[in-house]
Amino acid sequence: MSLLRLEALSKRFGEHWALKEIDFDLEEGEIVGLVGPNGAGKTTLFNLITGRHKPSSGRVWFEGKDITFYRPHEIQRYGISRTFQSSRPFARMRVLENVVVGRIFSGKFHLFPHTEDTNMARQLLELVGLAHKEDALAGELTLSERRRLDLARALATEPKLLLLDEVVAGFSPLAVKQAAELVQRARERGVTLFIVDHFMSLSLTVSDRLLALDHGEKIAEGKPQEVMRNRKVIRAYLGTRHDDEAQSAER
Amino acid sequence: MTREQPTSAPMKHLPLAHMVLLLGLAILLALPLLSGGNDYILQVFTHALLLAILALAWNILAISGSISLGHAAFFGVGAYTSGLLSLESGVSPWATIPLAGFAAAVIALGVWLFCRRLRGAYFALATLAFVEIPRVLTDNWDSLTRGSLGLVGLPGLPGLRLGPLYFDIGASSIGSYYFVLVFGLLLLATVTLILRSNLGLALQAIREEETAAASLGIRVQGYRLLALLLSALFSGITGACYAHLVHYIEPGMVYGLHFSAIPVIFAICGGRFTIVGPALAALVLYPLDQFVFHPLLPAGHEFLYGAVIVLAILFLPSGFWGQLRKGQFVSIKTGSIE
DSSP states (O other): OOSEEEEEEEEEETTEEEEEEEEEEEOTTOEEEEEOSTTSSHHHHHHHHTTSSOOSEEEEEETTEEOTTOOHHHHHHHTEEEOOSSOOOOTTSBHHHHHHHHHHTSSSOOSSOOHHHHHHHHHHHHHHTOGGGTTSBGGGSOHHHHHHHHHHHHHHTOOSEEEEESTTTTOOHHHHHHHHHHHHHHHHTTOEEEEEOTTOTTHHHHOSEEEEEETTEEEEEEOHHHHHHOHHHHHHHHOOOHHHHHHHHHO | OOOOOOOHHHHTTHHHHHHHHHHHHHHHHHHHHHTTTOHHHHHHHHHHHHHHHHHHHHHHHHHTTOOOSOTHHHHHHHHHHHHHHHHHHOOOHHHHHHHHHHHHHHHHHHHHHHHTTOOHHHHHHHHHHHTHHHHHHHHHOHHHHOGGGOEESOOOOOOEEETTEEEOOSSSHHHHHHHHHHHHHHHHHHHHHHHHSHHHHHHHHHHHOHHHHHHTTOOHHHHHHHHHHHHHHHHHHHHHHHHHHHSEEOHHHHTSHHHHHHHHHHHHHHOTTSSSHHHHHHHHHHHHIIIIIHHHOTTTTTHHHHHHHHHHHHHOTTHHHHHHHTTOOSOTTTOOOO
16 A cells, blocks of 8 residues: 555646646655646645645545545654745744644644654754754744755654655755765655655756656656656756757658 | 854843843732731732733734734623623632633634734734623623623632642732732643744744744644634633632723734834733833822823833833843744743
């Protein structure tokens, strides 16, 4: 049984199909990159999985359970966490508190934050390299720090599946490399990862598989190198050349 | 293992803030002595304390991100529930005051029914409009509420006997004053506990980023409702205490803009994101208004409130207490109660 199964998942906004009949299986322990040009439907797919949007048709299965119409907080409690494309810190709360919030509903609810929760939050801040900022207000962090805080916060919930939405957009090559290490370490903690990555800078190095979308349709899936060589993927990213068009006309 | 290092920067601000709090508490405790038995001074501070309590209750909702411009609805329903029950049935106010709190919470459920999908300014304006419903009902349902005549001759708060001690609450200004002060301190402790718990963290997370809060497993709507109910409950109890302390209420008074606007004013001046800020503002501004500006400008003394809002927004956007705390908001880390 796969951890996450998408079954003919579609989403329509008015007349526009943001996603059309997506079928995909994610296995436990995998790192899968979700790639595609702007408007391909990557974030929409994440929003459908996490319950932020309801699909127009199709189903989402998680650990064999149909979670299609569950609400976001319910889906999170089944073990799916996410980060956001535009990072969303709790700006007027401290960095440490941001992460502790992730602990509140993972496991049994306690009325007051336990020391273990605070300690685990500190460890996670250490992991993402924000330990020295635990007393800062989250709103004062830089973009890259906010993304790392997002990641620590999501990891604090101890998810089975973590969806990362554009964690490295705008990052320097060095920062991307550090992020790749973080992702690997997250996997070592037993987390399965699904990573949206427009420029493939992260997903090419860390992913076991890629899923490529364009205009809401699945155009390729498989090993990163194969997907990279896929004609449809190249066309989606780079457009068509004259001789390309001639070739496709021949077919 | 854990690096429990003394946090340097925030700690520097703690002593001053704590000194202000302790000094304020000492003044409040000793006020009957300081005032030399002057009833008027005690009455003004009793009212200021009631407003401080209302501001504390209002802030429970505000901490979760919903600004209410209609807390007079809860205050008024609380005042009328307790007033009518004690007048008509002769039940002791000690029994009707808690019932008043629950009545206000029921009204809050009504607010929730209509406003639960609203946020920010939309929520605020809807609550402003909602006050009109209980006000018009109270004003016109003569057979039940005695309409615009109001309720006259409400019973005062009976004395309390605790073992050998007898607290004469309703009969003297000093008794009423200490009763309200103790109520205020108890509510402050309750609100502090709530906001420093995981519940408080969840409410703040919802205020800051609802979508992210939900993605961390926080049941956003459930917690917003809980904050509204708690806030309304305490506001209703405050309204009931008010009714029994002044012995006379009418719709235009308890449902008036005064009780809706004043918690907002105090929160802006004192600091919206702090626990005691709004209450402190009430204890400073209301006496200032009554003792200084009322004698000077009998017709327009309330200009003070407008002026302090403008000044606070221009120069102290986080409120004077927020400024003093320098970003020490409700914090699990520092263990501060502010």
